[in-house]
Amino acid sequence: MATKTKTAKRLYLVDGSGYLFRAYFAMARSRQGLTRKSDGLPVGAVLGFSNMLNKLLTDMQDEHDPTHLAVIFDHSGKTFRNDIYEDYKGNRPDAPEDLIPQFPLVRDATRAFNVPCIETPGFEADDIIATYARTAEANGDEVVIISSDKDLMQLVSDKISMFDPMKNKKIGREEVIEKFGLPPENVTDIQALAGDSSDNVPGVPGIGIKTAAQLIEEYGDLETLLDRASEIKQNKRRENLIEFAEQARISKKLVELCIDVPLEDDVDSLAIRSIDLDLLMPFLEEMEFNQLIERIKRDFGDDRSVVAEGSTMTGGAETPEYETIFEEAALQTWIDAAYERGVIAVDTETDSLNAMRANLVGVSMSVAPGRGCYLPLQHGGDGLALDDEEASKQIPIARALELLKPMLEDPAVLKVGQNMKYDALVLSRYDVNIGPFDDTMLISYSLDCGRGGHGMDELAKRHLDYDTIKFSDIAGTGKKAKTFDQIQIKEAAKYAAEDADITLRLYQALKPRLAAEGKTTVYETLERPLAAIIVAMEREGVKVDKSVLAELSADFTQRMAASEAEAYQLAGEEFKLGSPKQISEILFEKLGLLGGRKTAKGAWSTNADVLEELAAAGHDLPRVILDWRSLSKLKSTYTDALPEDIHPETGRIHTSYSLASTTTGRLSSNDPNLQNIPIRTEDGRKIRTAFVHEKGNVLVAADYSQIELRLLAHIADLKSMKQAFSDGVDIHAMTASEMFGEPVEGMDPMVRRRAKAINFGIIYGISAFGLANQLGISRSEAKDYIDAYFKKFPGIRHYMDETIAFAKDHGYVETIFGRRTYVGGINEKNPAMRGYSERQAINAPIQGAAADVIRRAMIRMPQALLDAGLSAKMLLQVHDELIFECPKNEAEKVCDVVSKIMIGAPQPAITLSVPLVVDARPGSNWGEAH
Known part of the structure; x- marks a missing residue:
């Protein structure tokens, strides 16, 4: 008892x-x-x-x-x-x-x-x-x-x-009987018979709740009824019960x-927790629920609970309290504190910046400003002898993660981190799917894009006036630099716990600004949800065929040798085609070519622009050198280097995407960079053929067509362009026809090419010099083209002037989705700096809107594919293109679903006045699908 x-x-x-x-x-x-x-x-x-x-x-x-x-x-x-x-x-x-x-x-x-x-x-x-x-x-x-x-x-x-x-x-019980006609223990049998249209539970045709209750009351339960269905006197009811017996059984499994x-x-x-106004008020203020705030203040008063007992830091002025965890009980105390507070800052320490190859060395946490802890897990690993008796006290990593996993995955606890994409990917490899989370780096990016970097050290100095411990302070630099697992635990603990502590304080400083500055929507719809999508993409990776790269590398080597031989013959001597000094001596001193220019240090420039000008003037040697350089770059950057990037365990390449490194919202790809593979040259396109699929699958590439021009037409309200896009007219041919008076039918391809160069160049603020180089014409002719363009399309000039004026007045520009980019040098006296900032101001709303559109598509894509019953995986994002892998028999449906999501991405936030067009195709490799 x-x-x-x-x-x-x-x-x-x-x-x-x-x-x-x-x-x-x-x-x-x-x-x-x-x-x-x-x-x-x-x-x-x-x-x-x-x-x-x-x-x-x-x-x-x-x-x-x-x-x-x-x-x-x-x-x-x-x-x-x-x-x-x-x-x-x-x-x-x-x-x-x-x-x-x-x-x-x-x-x-x-x-x-x-x-x-x-x-x-x-x-x-x-x-x-x-x-x-x-x-x-x-x-x-x-x-x-x-x-x-x-x-x-x-x-x-x-x-x-x-x-x-x-x-x-x-x-x-009585209310249930009133609802169903029978007590709770009979509800599932009744629902199995009656079905439920709202959940698409089929039930048995012709039987509703009332009839089902009568049948169950008479026969006792569903199975007995189905077994004795032949006894039912009503013909239709008997026939349906016999015919749809299995459907009724399935329905019961669905409702049970x-x-x-x-x-x-x-x-x-x-257990019940008391309301904590320090936790509640910032959220209500962020949501702008002013009446609810006043009601709660009346009900509870505004005596906010203490942030954390024992903390001696208020805003960073005093000595923080950091703890190193060696006991399970101590770890559990921090886990309990996370549940109590509902918010915890988390940071992982690893032995590599490559999240797919990094080993987890430790975890740091903070639940209140000035309080942090470090949980060392694998210091002194790989046989390294640390002069640290505490190394042997570390909780075994499997046990520590067993304790941490429920809290890190629990939706009831918000995790806060700095660049959480990295931590989430590392932890996912240990079967810990961290979430939900807020990211201080992405909050900063949503608020202050263009105002500086978004790394923790810089943010701490900018917002907290706090100088953090730098990694180099404890690990050293150069060849003698240590990995984190080789650092003494006492030193590592200070650095790691501070990371979590500062991250939490940055969160408290930055998160309220989202609401105050009207950037919650940008963060919640464009930034925060994308991080988890990118984690899945990075972990999936893409398969690369080494044999294709080896064949290309051999081909490039042979052609480089041929270019070298031709260059030696044209120069009359051998020299290093990779040496700017030797090239300048051959071109400008020995051969005396005109048109060169010197660098600030007085040396002859041999950059691509100079060599292109010389080649355009009819000189063969600069063209041969340019060809050699192109092949050399493809070989060293891709065909020779990519095999080294193939993960030894997965056999795939896992690029890393930076979510907050550009001023326009575009993602950047690193380690390796897969966004810069040349697409305009035949040799560059060959490299894409090395990106392949697993057996039985295909790749699908989906690409927005001229999205930036379409957005320009919408933003600048260019009626002729909008009409052309709506009618499906070739926009470059239309532009050429408008500018040069040539009919679209039978147009000279060179004329169209000039219009295309101007169309795309205008978005990036191209100069007469740049256009002249691109088209191989004189600067005066290029200037005439640009002047004619603005005369024909005055709306573009109006947009540019209006955008620059806005940037000068406000210091920033915004996309149609609310993404803000600060333009620092827009009011500079230096013409070169001011001109650069003006071009940035013109470009950011257009390129930024294009980045926002594809981000919105990426965020919706996994669920859309899942809802369509497809097993396709999104692998890569390359500017305006998304690459997927799917079973061959799903390819057609994947193309349809992906296109629909990409085309509809701007809505409901924005309804564009021009249609978006997506080209989605399957292929046996990336080159074929593109």
Whole structure:
């Protein structure tokens, strides 16, 4: 009888997904449904959800005595029910466009109210609720499910009840009988027969809830009814029960809730937490929920709880407290603190900058400013002897990750990091899928693009006036530099714990600015969601055929040798074609070629522009040198180097994408850079043929056609260009016809080429000098072309002048999606610097908008492919192009889905006045698909 002496729990389980949709549609019926923040982000459903959650918490305090509480959400993607019945929920319409960006925000709202926020991949919220409810019931605890969902009524028992907060109505056994005609234990049988059109549960045709209840009451249960269906007197009903018996059994599997979901958090971990205004107010302020803020201040006062007990730092002025963790109990204390706070800064320490090859050496964490810890895991590895007795005290990495994994993956705890893409990729290789997370680097990029770098050291100095410990301070430099696992733990701990501490303080300084400066939408729709997409792409990588590269390398070597022989003959002597000094001596001193120019140091320049000018003047040797250089670069940069980048375990190349390194929002590819493979030369295109697929698959390349020109036409409101794009006219031929008066039919290709060079050059602020070089014409002729262009298309000149004027007044320009780029030198007195800044100001809104469009497409793509039942994987992004790998039999459908997503990417934020066009094709290699 001793077990009865324990204190029973009262567990409240909130159906968060149901709450959200009820909030959305309730708000939609009022003007509040249109609520948007000052930056345009829709937040009506978040406001409704927050109001409902606040009311629930207040009512529970006043009228109930809950001891434990959690909000449960559906996880995006398919569940185990789709394996049972492929069309489960197949007829449900897509979520409203303005609701989609609010999904992550309601999770943030839940955490801000200091309530556990739980979801599990592969299961619906109802299954998680069922598992918790039955587990608590078995322990003798009381459960209240906050929902009116009929699917949850099967759980009602003496210990489990439901509560509809909208109607303020309790749902117990009698209410279930009133709804279904029978008690809760019969609900699944009734639903299996009646089906459910909203979830596309088929049921048995012709049988509704009332008839199903009568049949189950008469025969006892579904199986007995199906076994004895031949006894039914009504002909049609009997025939349907016999014909659709298996469909009824499948339907029961669909409606029956799973009660053994693998739960990361047990019931004990859901203990009620008091509202923490330091946690809640920043979120409500960011969402601009002013009335709710005032209500909560009245209810709770504004005495905000202490950030963390024991901290001696307030803003960075005093000595921080950093701890090194060697005991499991100490690690658990930090994990518990993360759950208590709902937010934790996390950083990984590794032995390599290459996330796909890095070994995890340690993890640092911070839950409050001035407090941090370092968990060393693999210092002194690979047989290296460290003069550090603490090295042997490290918690084994497998055990440490076993303890950390639930917290790092738990949606109830927001993880904060600096360049979290790297940490997420490293941890994913240890089977830890970290999330959800905020990224201080991306927050900074959303706020201050063009104002400087976004690395942690620079941000700490800029925003906190704090000088961080530099990696070189503890690791050294040059050939003697140590990897992190070779650094003494005491030194490593200071550096690592500071990283987490500073990251948390940067988060607290920067995150509120998103709302204040109207950049929440940019961050939430263009930056934060993309990081997880890039992690998946980088981990997937792309297969490269070494034999193709070897053949190309041999071909380039032979042709380089031929170019060398020709160059020696033209020069009359042998020299190094890779030596600028020797080239200049041959060209300008021995041969005396005219048209050269000297560098600032007085040496003859041999850069590509000079050699192109000399070659255009009719000199053969500069052309041969240029050909040799082109082959040499392709060979050294790609055909010889790429095999070294193939991962020894995966057999694929895994490029790394920088998300915050450009001023326009474009991604950049590194280690290796796959975005700079030349596409305009035949030899450059050959390199793409080495990028191949696994057996049975194909590659699909999808490319936007002239997206920047289309965006220019929209932004500058160029009526003739917009009409041409709408009519599907060749835009370059149209431009040539407008400028030079030549008919489109039978146009000289050289005339079209000139128009194309001007069309694309204008976007980048091309000069007469640059256009002259590109087309091989005189500068005066190039200037005439540009003048004629602006005369024919005055809207472009107007756009350029207006954009420059705006940048001079405000110091920045913006894309149509709200991405801001600061242009520092726009008011410089130096003409060269000012001219560069003006070209940047002209280009950024166009190229930035193109980057925003493809980012939006990438963010939607994985779910769209999954929803279409496709197994395609997105591998690469190269400027305006996306590359996928898929089974050969999926290729056609993949092309269709990918094109649809890419074309529709601007909406609903922007409706373009010109159509976007996407060319998507499959191929046996990248070159063939492009």
